[in-house]
Amino acid sequence: MRHPWSVVGLTALCVAVGIPAPARAATSGPPAQRTATAAARPVVDMEATVLAAQIDPRRADHTLTPGAKNSVLAVEQALQNRNLLDAQWVDGYFGTETVAAYAAYQRSLGYTGLAANGLPGTTSLTKLGQNRYTVGNPIGPGAKVPRDGYVVDARTQAMLAEAQRLLGSALVLEQGSYNPGGDPTSAGTHDGGGVVDVSVAGMTSARRTTVVRALRQVGFAAWVRDPSQGDWPWHIHAAAINDTDLSSQAQHQVGDYHLGMNGLANRGPDDGPQVPIKTWEQYQRGQ
Template sequence: MKLPAYATALTAAALLPFVTGAAVRSAELPSVNMEVTVKAAQIDPRRADDTLTPGAKGSVLLVERALKDRRLLDKKWVDGYFGSETVAAYTKYQRSLGFTGLGTNGLPGKKSLVKLGAGRFRVTNVIEPGTRASTGGFVLNARTRSMLAEAKRLLGRNLVLEQGSYNPGGDPTSAGTHDGGGVVDISVKGMSAATRTVVARELRRVGFAAWVRSPAQGNWPWHIHAAAINDTDLSGQAQHQVGDYYLGRNGLANRGPDDGPKVTIRTWEEYKRR
């Protein structure tokens, strides 16, 4: 039965205080900036000291306090530094939610972070990898596809993939970096040394930690390796590469100095806001 107009108006008016009150309470909660929190979770475990990731302390503290209250993180590690102890605690929290696989990689994904913050904090600057699909015979998520498309636009040329993300079987030459999302290997066939450097530079510009790899560095042919910064599906190994990139290293096991083109380091989201 359809209610009269005046009855509908009265019902809406009666509910308004409750709706408004909920909205106000949510707005009054402190906020966790997901972008800087995820960035800290990649960089901090790779540091040789306890320097905090710029802009991340407040958000990381809120996450750590919530983990402590769940008895997953000792009080002494509640310091705004998303180091290995906090990553391990976040992994335990993800498992407590029933997550498996990449869902327990220690990086705060949207679902787990929102659940952790229920009644405690609200999540801003949300990052999502998006849906997975085959591109050129390789599986990539939507965020990675968008990043590659922008790099191609800047370069004015196509980029041919040699390896994609979500590696189902594991590749011994990639040391697990391709087992998660956000990581690709790009063919350099037909490229001069100068062109290879230009491609790596534009990949870095849009938010990849990218390096030109040579046979002298490992059991692989010449190629460009790129890991999407802040992809919340990154494998643990790829997370370490991103952290090393921020710290001026080459992303290899020897943790040598970065040998790639120098650019302002940005995430994909930061690039789009520039």
């Protein structure tokens, strides 16, 4: 039978007879503490973190990628906690050591190939941050889809569609993504997602530049390639910034593009039209 004593009355009785009073029921303590703890966790901006992972390894110095420091620090601290990254590299700079540590973490989850390329994916980034941080601005390549007889991911397909809308004409691919070893002259850039070669058949020099400009506007690192640069015909090469399926070689091209280079092995100056560099997500937001 439930006793009618209230907590206050029982406490008073205990004091009167000289025994310890029962603890007051903490109806709001632990839940409130848990809520406060969750609210205090940092938010890792996935867009900024992935961008830093492409640019920072290509820098000649340790300049931090704007807007990424706190997010990268949280990721590095989590990697250090797992004994995958030495404390000296926990600095907000997503350099080669951090990329290697993140790839090791991905492999520890059983990932291989592109899923262990050192670029944070939504699933691995969330698992790494369990009880440490939350993930904001998640991004991903989406499903693989066909285009012009090749394979691209859904994010790249959407970007190409928007570039076509800006241009008012179709773009035809000469090479797609996920094509490991398909074209040795591509040096592995097409092994992963986010990278395409666009045909320039019938285009004037001015039109080629216009196409590159449109591709850059929607979030590609893009350049006109000519036979004097390598063993290939005229074409436009484009790598989707922040595509988390990028091969290592394509990651390097994106990083070099941000640093004003041409994306080639000689790391020469960018020879394309100058437009504000944006990711696809930033373009969609009108940033």
